[in-house]
Amino acid sequence: MALLLSDILCCPACQGNLDIYRQSYRCAICGRSFGVVDGLPQFLVPSDLGTGENEVMETVRMFYEETPFPSYEDIEDVASLMEKTRRSVFAKMLNDQVPFGARVLDAGCGTGQMTNYLSIASREVVGADMCLNSLRLAMDFRDAHCLDRAHFVQMNLFHPCLKSGTFDLVISNGVLHHTNNPSKAFHVLSRLVRPGGYFLVGLYHRYGRLATDVRRQIFRLTNDRLKWLDRRATAINVGEVRRETWFRDQYKNPHESKHTVEEVLEWFEDSDFSFVRSIPGTVPFHPFDSDMRLFEPDRLGNRFERSLINSKMVLSGHREGGFFIMIGKREK
Numbered sequence: 001m002a003l004l005l006s007d008i009l010c011c012p013a014c015q016g017n018l019d020i021y022r023q024s025y026r027c028a029i030c031g032r033s034f035g036v037v038d039g040l041p042q043f044l045v046p047s048d049l050g051t052g053e054n055e056v057m058e059t060v061r062m063f064y065e066e067t068p069f070p071s072y073e074d075i076e077d078v079a080s081l082m083e084k085t086r087r088s089v090f091a092k093m094l095n096d097q098v099p100f101g102a103r104v105l106d107a108g109c110g111t112g113q114m115t116n117y118l119s120i121a122s123r124e125v126v127g128a129d130m131c132l133n134s135l136r137l138a139m140d141f142r143d144a145h146c147l148d149r150a151h152f153v154q155m156n157l158f159h160p161c162l163k164s165g166t167f168d169l170v171i172s173n174g175v176l177h178h179t180n181n182p183s184k185a186f187h188v189l190s191r192l193v194r195p196g197g198y199f200l201v202g203l204y205h206r207y208g209r210l211a212t213d214v215r216r217q218i219f220r221l222t223n224d225r226l227k228w229l230d231r232r233a234t235a236i237n238v239g240e241v242r243r244e245t246w247f248r249d250q251y252k253n254p255h256e257s258k259h260t261v262e263e264v265l266e267w268f269e270d271s272d273f274s275f276v277r278s279i280p281g282t283v284p285f286h287p288f289d290s291d292m293r294l295f296e297p298d299r300l301g302n303r304f305e306r307s308l309i310n311s312k313m314v315l316s317g318h319r320e321g322g323f324f325i326m327i328g329k330r331e332k
Helices: 002-007 051-066 078-086 089-097 113-119 132-144 182-190 210-222 240-251 261-270 303-316
Strands: 018-020 024-027 033-037 040-043 103-107 124-129 150-155 167-173 193-204 273-279 323-330
Touching (some): 103 113, 113 124, 113 132, 124 132, 132 150, 167 182, 182 193, 182 261, 210 240, 261 273, 261 303, 261 323
Parallel strands (some): 040 150, 103 124, 103 167
Antiparallel strands (some): 024 033, 033 040, 273 323
């Protein structure tokens, strides 16, 4: 953690510089101390959003403490991690296109599979999450395979322990919709992106998620007897633990919200980010292409074109849980 201490760590309460004091971190301004347990710096502080909002955070945290996601089942070494991750076309594109040497934040990293994966190619990657059990799995894999460029911290996304303007790329994929205030979480994390850097955010789609909502009600009414309605919950080519963690994450999560491209475009504008592209795209009849350049600007469809995409999401949202990704570039 020496590199992180000198370069990018700060007090999550006041953004002051940190010193090492008796195997802990102490803020030079407010004097608050933060412990290190089994090599994991713990910077988790309560949110300032009110009692109800903190209850949401704590409920979600406890859910993932009990069900760390994603599972490391069938991932025994770096080769199997790379094989599993590269089966995702998007993950492969990300690894191929994020430059070597880039500094990346995986905000809400869970068990750190993306953090560990991206660090293999000589990138400095920080995985941040609030769940200790998930972070321990991430660190165990990192330490077992000497992935020295992967770093992990426990923190509240609303109170990051990281300095502003530090990262070339911030990834928050499938995370903000489990917070009590996704818009504020985005704005807080956006400040960590350096000018000219990128923010990649993945969210549940308001219309694409409808199929999942229907299945959730069916599972509730039938006591989960019809899991075959979700092909990933019954897939025979993955282990039982992976199937169960997927099912719980999709259908038993205590809190989630849904969003649209229009909403995220407002987030971008308010934080001085320009639109780069979305997946799926905002222009009809432009299918996802494995040769796509993720960080090269795409045309933003007009409102009518985006409404057609929204309609299509209703029909195609059964795949991957009605998920969409948007990439923005910080202009200043």
